Amino acid sequence: MTNRIGLIKKTWILGAAILVLHGCGTTKKLVSAEKTSIIAKIDLINVVDDKVNVILDPTAFATDTVSFFIPKTVPGTYSDDNYGKYIEQFKALDYKGGELKVEKLDDNTWRIINAKDLDRINYWVNDTYDTEVEVSEPVFSPSGTNILKGKNFMLNLHGFVGYFDGLEEIPYSLEISAPDGLEPVTSLVKGVQDVNRPDTDVFVATRYFEVIDNPIMYSDPSTETFQVNDIAVTLSVYSPNGHFTAASLKAGMEKMMRGQKAFLGDINSTKHYTIILYLSNMDDEDAKGFGALEHHTSTVVVMPEQISKERLEEAIFDTVAHEFFHIVTPLTIHSNEIQYFDFNDPKMSMHLWMYEGTTEYFANLFQIQQGLISEEDFYQRLMEKVERSKTYDDSMSFTVMSKNILEEPYKKNYANVYEKGALINMAIDIDLRKLSGGEKGVLWLMKELSKKYGDSKPFEDDGLIDEIVEMTYPEIGKFFNGHVIGDTPIDYDAYWKKVGLSTTEQEQSTGYFFDGEIPYIDVDPANDNAIFVREGIQLNSFFNDLGAQGGDIIKSVDGKMTNLVNIRLLIGQSMNWDPDKEIVMVVQRGDEEITLKGKVGVPTLKVVKLVPIEGASEQQKNLREAWLKG
Numbered sequence: 001m002t003n004r005i006g007l008i009k010k011t012w013i014l015g016a017a018i019l020v021l022h023g024c025g026t027t028k029k030l031v032s033a034e035k036t037s038i039i040a041k042i043d044l045i046n047v048v049d050d051k052v053n054v055i056l057d058p059t060a061f062a063t064d065t066v067s068f069f070i071p072k073t074v075p076g077t078y079s080d081d082n083y084g085k086y087i088e089q090f091k092a093l094d095y096k097g098g099e100l101k102v103e104k105l106d107d108n109t110w111r112i113i114n115a116k117d118l119d120r121i122n123y124w125v126n127d128t129y130d131t132e133v134e135v136s137e138p139v140f141s142p143s144g145t146n147i148l149k150g151k152n153f154m155l156n157l158h159g160f161v162g163y164f165d166g167l168e169e170i171p172y173s174l175e176i177s178a179p180d181g182l183e184p185v186t187s188l189v190k191g192v193q194d195v196n197r198p199d200t201d202v203f204v205a206t207r208y209f210e211v212i213d214n215p216i217m218y219s220d221p222s223t224e225t226f227q228v229n230d231i232a233v234t235l236s237v238y239s240p241n242g243h244f245t246a247a248s249l250k251a252g253m254e255k256m257m258r259g260q261k262a263f264l265g266d267i268n269s270t271k272h273y274t275i276i277l278y279l280s281n282m283d284d285e286d287a288k289g290f291g292a293l294e295h296h297t298s299t300v301v302v303m304p305e306q307i308s309k310e311r312l313e314e315a316i317f318d319t320v321a322h323e324f325f326h327i328v329t330p331l332t333i334h335s336n337e338i339q340y341f342d343f344n345d346p347k348m349s350m351h352l353w354m355y356e357g358t359t360e361y362f363a364n365l366f367q368i369q370q371g372l373i374s375e376e377d378f379y380q381r382l383m384e385k386v387e388r389s390k391t392y393d394d395s396m397s398f399t400v401m402s403k404n405i406l407e408e409p410y411k412k413n414y415a416n417v418y419e420k421g422a423l424i425n426m427a428i429d430i431d432l433r434k435l436s437g438g439e440k441g442v443l444w445l446m447k448e449l450s451k452k453y454g455d456s457k458p459f460e461d462d463g464l465i466d467e468i469v470e471m472t473y474p475e476i477g478k479f480f481n482g483h484v485i486g487d488t489p490i491d492y493d494a495y496w497k498k499v500g501l502s503t504t505e506q507e508q509s510t511g512y513f514f515d516g517e518i519p520y521i522d523v524d525p526a527n528d529n530a531i532f533v534r535e536g537i538q539l540n541s542f543f544n545d546l547g548a549q550g551g552d553i554i555k556s557v558d559g560k561m562t563n564l565v566n567i568r569l570l571i572g573q574s575m576n577w578d579p580d581k582e583i584v585m586v587v588q589r590g591d592e593e594i595t596l597k598g599k600v601g602v603p604t605l606k607v608v609k610l611v612p613i614e615g616a617s618e619q620q621k622n623l624r625e626a627w628l629k630g
């Protein structure tokens with residue numbers, strides 16, 4: 001699933017009896033649907049007004065009407081994004097080039113009248129990156145689209161290619177015409193290229209899901225490929241100002257993915273994995289939603305280009321680690337709701353605790369087990385998740401939230417899948433280790449489930465937890481009933497005690513506006529780039545002593561109006577502030593303008609540390625060792 005980072009941090013049934021007409025020109029013959037394909041042509045050369053032309057040539061239809069869809073939502077995003085809003089000048093053409101009547105039923109659905117005469121459809125596509133500052137709920141950048149003529153095309157194909165009702169299982173052939181110098185990177189299988197059309201790349205997919213499951217990026221190539229055991233990994237980087245290359249990031253990425261493969265062992269569902277890294281300029285018409293979106297054999301990562309290499313590598317590694325582990329769940333282990341995903345009327349699964357929680361837990365656990373981070377770093381990550389999880393509804397049933405994640409109040413609690421979702425898995429892991437004498441954990445559980453199921457064999461959504469309990473211990477059932485299905489918060493102190501750990505509060509120094517690389521303030525592009533105090537995080541003594549609150553919009557500091565230029569200067573100046581300096585900060589809080597005054601002081605942050613208990617028993621130490629080292 002989509003892993004979102006802070007400021008710089010989803011029954012197709014095709015009846016065998018369906019018959020369609022297929023051929024060329026006006027002569028069509030009756031054939032079974034299994035033997036036909038839909039041809040999608042995407043023109044990246046003749047871009048007009050920042051729009052791309054798409055032509056879909058389907059089989060012929062035996063019905064009077066047919067509906068055509070662009071997805072409303074796609075797997076991994078858990079949001080209604082309505083990609084059809086970016087489609088313009090939709091036309092359905094008959095075999096003589098005349099227009100057929102089309103009724104637009106909603107943002108994503110077009111009904112074509114006299115479909116027996118339909119030869120092709122033709123429309124233009126806007127990209128989503130251009131609109132992120134204009135809408136209140138923009139499309140998350142890693143699932144979005146970019147059209148930058150002659151330079152970059154981010155083809156998350158659900159934004160370009162749609163499907164006809166009842167033909168989701170029909171093969172697709174993608175014919176993409178691209179400018180000289182721009183090369184495609186994707187995990188899609190290449191088809192046979194026409195020697196008479198050297199500027200056209202051909203890709204093939206067995207069904208529509210395979211189309212949208214394989215993003216393509218066209219850019220001036222900066223690509224590296226390396227082998228991780230039996231997996232060929234391709235890393236492609238688009239850096240508009242040339243700050244980064246695939247070669248400069250390859251070594252760290254390779255080390256990280258070798259650790260992941262060693263952690264997973266014999267779990268493997270792909271021979272080729274593609275990492276597409278898009279670095280944003282951060283201007284008004286570029287991506288601003290940073291994080292990643294997973295696919296079966298690839299991931300799209302979006303980050304700001306202005307970030308330091310150290311921070312970029314840290315963010316990429318954590319993000320790609322999360323996304324790569326999705327090859328376990330939901331890409332291998334998943335329910336019917338995901339196997340037969342309805343792009344325009346999705347039915348959600350109740351198991352986000354696994355799809356996102358297990359994945360996020362593994363993204364951290366493997367690093368301690370493979371020696372990539374220290375025990376102290378791992379403990380700190382867990383405590384940060386505990387603190388962040390408290391900003392959400394801790395008494396909300398995780399299965400109910402998951403099943404209703406597209407609706408409020410569950411939708412606003414979605415990000416807790418990365419916090420409490422991971423902690424749920426930590427608790428199950430510790431319990432399994434204790435009950436099995438250290439032999440079994442969550443990784444063992446996922447391996448057992450992957451043996452039973454697989455990428456084409458889903459489980460029944462409401463039967464998984466009972467199945468897990470049957471595979472493990474009654475105590476695991478009690479945990480699920482109380483803390484995952486039920487609404488009882490987890491007593492984390494009890495779990496720390498099981499592994500010989502306890503918490504202690506400490507003061508640590510921070511910057512005034514940043515704690516290391518983590519900011520206390522952010523920019524709201526949708527509100528004239530207003531500078532605001534971040535919500536949902538623990539603030540330092542500087543903001544607390546002034547009386548600032550999360551969500552406050554900073555209007556001015558010491559009489560100077562704040563904007564992107566002034567706030568950067570202020571941050572630089574703050575490094576030399578004397579603790580006795582008096583400051584006046586004016587903030588907007590709701591409808592009220594408030595003046596905050598006080599000394600800047602020496603900024604500190606109260607943090608809760610997880611530390612080993614002195615005199616821990618051998619049983620506690622052994623359980624901790626089994627948990628941390630596997």
